[in-house]
Amino acid sequence: MQQVDVIVIGAGAAGMMCAAEAGKRGRSVVVIEHARAPGEKIRISGGGRCNFTNLNAGPANYISENPRFCISALRRFTQHDFITLVDRHGIAWHEKTLGQLFCDGSSQQIIDLLVKEMTRRGAELRLATPVSGIDRDADGFTVALPGGAVRCSSVVVASGGLSIPKMGATGLAYDIARQFGIGIVPTRPALVPLTFDHAMLERLKPLAGVAVDAASVRCGKTRFDEALLFTHRGLSGPAILQISSYWKPGEEVAVSLLPGTDVFGELRAARAANGRQAPHTALAALLPKRLAQAITDREGIAGNIADLSDKRLRQIEGAINDWRIVPAGTEGYRTAEVTAGGIDTNGLDSRTMQARTVPGLFFIGEAVDVTGWLGGFNFQWAWSSGWSAGQAA
Ligand code: FDA
Numbered sequence: 001m002q003q004v005d006v007i008v009i010g011a012g013a014a015g016m017m018c019a020a021e022a023g024k025r026g027r028s029v030v031v032i033e034h035a036r037a038p039g040e041k042i043r044i045s046g047g048g049r050c051n052f053t054n055l056n057a058g059p060a061n062y063i064s065e066n067p068r069f070c071i072s073a074l075r076r077f078t079q080h081d082f083i084t085l086v087d088r089h090g091i092a093w094h095e096k097t098l099g100q101l102f103c104d105g106s107s108q109q110i111i112d113l114l115v116k117e118m119t120r121r122g123a124e125l126r127l128a129t130p131v132s133g134i135d136r137d138a139d140g141f142t143v144a145l146p147g148g149a150v151r152c153s154s155v156v157v158a159s160g161g162l163s164i165p166k167m168g169a170t171g172l173a174y175d176i177a178r179q180f181g182i183g184i185v186p187t188r189p190a191l192v193p194l195t196f197d198h199a200m201l202e203r204l205k206p207l208a209g210v211a212v213d214a215a216s217v218r219c220g221k222t223r224f225d226e227a228l229l230f231t232h233r234g235l236s237g238p239a240i241l242q243i244s245s246y247w248k249p250g251e252e253v254a255v256s257l258l259p260g261t262d263v264f265g266e267l268r269a270a271r272a273a274n275g276r277q278a279p280h281t282a283l284a285a286l287l288p289k290r291l292a293q294a295i296t297d298r299e300g301i302a303g304n305i306a307d308l309s310d311k312r313l314r315q316i317e318g319a320i321n322d323w324r325i326v327p328a329g330t331e332g333y334r335t336a337e338v339t340a341g342g343i344d345t346n347g348l349d350s351r352t353m354q355a356r357t358v359p360g361l362f363f364i365g366e367a368v369d370v371t372g373w374l375g376g377f378n379f380q381w382a383w384s385s386g387w388s389a390g391q392a393a
Contacts, residue, residue, distance in 0.1 A: 004028040006393045007143050007152040008123075009131055009172065011038035013382035014365025015158030016114035021390020022156075023121025030150060031123055032143070034130040035168045039111035041160070044167075045379070050107030052086065053079040053383070054376035055099035062381065063245055063371045065185050069345035070370045070381065073353070077387035079380055089113045100375045134176060140360060154360045154393040156353075158386065161339025161366040162187060169333070173343060173367035180358045183344030185369040189336030190245035191378075193236035194253070194327035201233070203298065208232045210288050215239050216259035222246045225259060230291075234327060241374050244330055245340055255323040258286055263317040267305070271313070275306025279316065287320070295319050338378055340371040352392035353385050362389040 006022045008015045011033035019029045037043075042050055054061070057079045062070045083101070086093060091113065092104040103109050119125065126145075133144040140153040159172045174184050196204060207230035215228035217239040229237035235255075243253060263286065270282035279301050283292035296302070299319050301312065308316075330336070343363045347356055353368070355361040364385040372378040 001142075001149055001151055002030075003151045004030050005152060006030070006154045006156060007032060007141070007150060008156040008158055008393075009143075010158035010160060010365070011035075011125060011127070012158060012160050012365060013039065013042055013114070013379055014160075014386035015156065016118050017383050017386030018156050018158060018362075018364055018390040018393065019123040020114065020117035020121055021387050022154075022393050023118055023123045025391070027154075027393065029118070029121075029123035030152075031118065031125045032129050032131055032145065033125065033127050034170075036128050038115060038125060038127065040167050041164070042107050042111050042114075042379075045107055046102050046376075048107055049102040049105075050110045051096070051100050051102050051376040051379070052093070052110055053082050053101050053380045055079060055095065055101065057099075057372075057377055057380045061373045061375075061377045063190075063340060064345060064369050066345045066369075069348075069350050070384070072350045073384040073388040074380070076351070076391075077384045079376075081387075082380065082383045085113065085117075086110075089116070098375055131172065134179070136180075136358070136361075154362065156362040156364060156389050156393050157367060158364050159367060161342060162333045163189065163336040163339050163366075165333060169339075173363060176361075177343050177347075177363070180355065180361060182347040182355055182357070182363075185341040185344050187339050187341040189330050189333045190340035190371050191241045191337035191374050192244045192330040192332065192335060193231060193234060194240055194244055194247065195234040195329050195331060196325075197328040200325070200328075204230060204294065205232065207290055207294055210291050211237065212257050212287070212291070214259065216256040217243045218254040218256075219243045219247050219251060228255070228257075233331060235325075238374055241337065245338075245371060245373070247327065247330075249329065250326065252324050252326050255325065256321040257291070257323065258320055261286065261321075263320050264310075264313050267308075267313040267316060268310070271305045271308065276304050278303075279305045279308060281305075283316070283320075337374070338366055338371055340369075342367050342369045345369050351388060353389040354392060360393075362393050364389045 005027040224242040226238035280296040365382045
């Protein structure tokens, strides 16, 4: 039976980073991947350009039952460390917005970087290889594979979360956690579009495709100011994806379509300047035309703007800047960029990602209950947690 030091399950962002680091320490490493190519999620990320980190990444950008858990790994391998690695590979990059760094070329460059880093350290990559089971005895682990079992002293579970099942996502990490008695925080789709109920969808369907560049979206005490998009199913766009990670079924989401704009004042000025214009025409100076029309239709407002009292203008302002919705749900794992929840961090050492009760077993990346905001934070968690495990596995 083949014997190695480390088996990494999953050739994604976290697994490949970990394999490279463990290899650097002289550990013999095999990376098991059931897909036919490594880093498939990296390939499709950031619209094909991979938003590989964020200049401002810090613990505040992550959601977890234990918000302090990510601090150690994020400090040990920072966004600047990853940028140094990217620069060493001669990959050109740019900041798009809000500290988000993208490749100038293609996300394949990041995959190539990781494959090079791990293979030049001797790590072996086995593609199209599903893991059928893991056993543990006093001497280590046995990982069952189609070509025969492999023995190792450390297993690093880097098999990701449940998002985008058609790309090969599986619940393997949770199965392994259950097998070894490690807790799991209930999972849910995150960074995912929100959906409307049937009645609301019928009313808002004509708005599909309409975007608002700078909306403000709030759920409880959490607020994001970014773009918003009406879809065939509900709402999407960065502001909605961000808030979706905080939203729980039944909760209300408050939307401001023109945050910081004195809508009442603007409408009064429009009424004084040209009282014969339709209210939606006046609104179209502030919002996309279709949206302006839908808002006045929904509020039952017609005629000339001169006919509207201040109270009616306030009503329009409320509809624009304090729109309250209770989403019917989310689009689910089918389109979610990440899985929130996962391996309970109480069961892991925050410096090494090793299971407290199972020496030699590590969990890293998206499988763990650490979920980043949109904007390169999830890859940074994959690099930081993968690097940390790579120092110890
Ligand atoms: P990841 O899912 O990358 O890797 C897990 C690997 O394990 C996969 O290769 C999988 O095939 C393999 N595997 C699963 N089950 C297995 C089994 N049973 N046996 C063997 N192998 C198995 N983040 C970001 O920071 N910037 C961005 O631009 C984007 N963009 C983006 C776009 C889209 C469309 C999605 C879906 C997601 C993003 N993300 C993102 C999120 C980011 O892709 C995600 O957080 C990381 O890929 C997580 O890295 P992991 O290595 O933990 O899992």
